[in-house]
Amino acid sequence: MLAVACDNSIQVQDARRGDADAWDALFRRYQLPLYAYVYEWVRQEQTTLDIIQETFINAVRHIGRLEDDGKFGSWLFSIAHQKCIQQWRQSGRQPAMLEIADADGEGPFREDDSPADLLIRREQEEAFMKLLSQLPVPQRSALILHFLEDFSLEEIAEITGAQLGTVKSRLHYAKKALRKLLQEEVE
Amino acid sequence: MKNPREILLARHGQVMPKLDAIREQVLRTALVTDRAGSPEQPGARVNPDIGWLGQFWRQLFWQPRRVWLGLACAWGFMALVNLGLSDSMPRSANQASAEVPTMMVWQAQQRYLEELILLTDAVAPEREPAPAPPQPHSQGPCEWMGFLDQAGTPVGYATQWTCV
Numbered sequence: 001m002l003a004v005a006c007d008n009s010i011q012v013q014d015a016r017r018g019d020a021d022a023w024d025a026l027f028r029r030y031q032l033p034l035y036a037y038v039y040e041w042v043r044q045e046q047t048t049l050d051i052i053q054e055t056f057i058n059a060v061r062h063i064g065r066l067e068d069d070g071k072f073g074s075w076l077f078s079i080a081h082q083k084c085i086q087q088w089r090q091s092g093r094q095p096a097m098l099e100i101a102d103a104d105g106e107g108p109f110r111e112d113d114s115p116a117d118l119l120i121r122r123e124q125e126e127a128f129m130k131l132l133s134q135l136p137v138p139q140r141s142a143l144i145l146h147f148l149e150d151f152s153l154e155e156i157a158e159i160t161g162a163q164l165g166t167v168k169s170r171l172h173y174a175k176k177a178l179r180k181l182l183q184e185e186v187e
Numbered sequence: 188m189k190n191p192r193e194i195l196l197a198r199h200g201q202v203m204p205k206l207d208a209i210r211e212q213v214l215r216t217a218l219v220t221d222r223a224g225s226p227e228q229p230g231a232r233v234n235p236d237i238g239w240l241g242q243f244w245r246q247l248f249w250q251p252r253r254v255w256l257g258l259a260c261a262w263g264f265m266a267l268v269n270l271g272l273s274d275s276m277p278r279s280a281n282q283a284s285a286e287v288p289t290m291m292v293w294q295a296q297q298r299y300l301e302e303l304i305l306l307t308d309a310v311a312p313e314r315e316p317a318p319a320p321p322q323p324h325s326q327g328p329c330e331w332m333g334f335l336d337q338a339g340t341p342v343g344y345a346t347q348w349t350c351v
Binding site (some may be wrong): 056 | 198
């Protein structure tokens, strides 16, 4: 059972006042999911750590721009996402890869399709990670955000800067491919 | 069996010490810098080492520095506009200086005219009596005719009407 969703509002309020303990608790809560998300983009440990550091620094400096305290997690991921895109562009990769899945159209993804429903056996873990790495970056990004923090479609759209229908489509095709692979593994 | 989140996080568990170090470093540096850059809280203690001149500087110029910067921009803009218009200023001055003699001549002529009017009034003949009230067209002015004897004593009178 996932215990992802939690209300950070009180800690965020304390963090706004410059409470170091509140910041420490917030960063401790999100540092590993952030690392897992960023690593799937850049695939280099040191670069990933640099992006995490910049994300934390930006969060401390620009906490005043956060409108809803309850959305601290998605706000933090959106900062990291922007850093990932900057890193992509600096490394010379084509941002057009990010646009591929935008033309997919709206898929039949259901909001109540919880990531907790998907259980993977130990012998399937490697196959799962391999499939994840084979997915196009936009689909992989949406799927990891869905798996890691169980963000809503709207939150994923805000983090990635994509349309809601596009996010639905990405998640639909990513999960479809994942289920297909897992069924093949079973058979 | 694990869910995808557990798998993803478990694969990166070994970087936790590095993440902890980054977190502590950020909290040491960014948070302290952020506090130093933030405006003072109301009622905060004033550092006595700064001195009254330093406090005066901080309160009047440093804290509202953005306001001063905005004012400086506005003043600079006004100075530029003023400089841009300065080439047209001499022409206006010339026009004004050219108008001064004209005005003086005009005032002199006006004074001369007033003197002439006063002089004319002084030498003008007595005003003629007011015209007689209108009378019927059938009657002309009435002339009195007196009759005197040889000694000059009036002996009678008569009127004569003349038709107009």
